[in-house]
Amino acid sequence: MQAAPVRATAIPSFTVALRAVESLLMSGGQRTARRNAWNSVLEDRRRAKDRVEAERVLGQSLSARL
Template sequence: MQAAPVRATAIPSFTDALRAVESLLMSSGQRTARRNAWNSVLEDRRRAKDRVETQRVLEGTLDEAVTSRLP
């Protein structure tokens, strides 16, 4: 008669448990940081587009002012 195999599972240490919790929290933090960074990129692109459009309008206005003063 053979003995039944014994399955032993190591109980994680307190340090291992803290590391697991930390990794879960940090992964969420990384997602938030990436989302914030991407939102910043999109906002920078929007502002750059607005600057270009403003510059075009100002240059067009200046051109009209200069040409209207020509004899």
């Protein structure tokens, strides 16, 4: 007796599911604006992280000179 074949179906990620719902509820312009806004948030976070790291490195180099 052979086991029945198993069919695997990938479960969409949360992001994929959210984008699908978003596409049903919003027009294209609103989707683009929301995506652009989120990309701006991510870029601001990256710049803030870089700024903190630069301040840390500068502080260490100044302490080493004293």
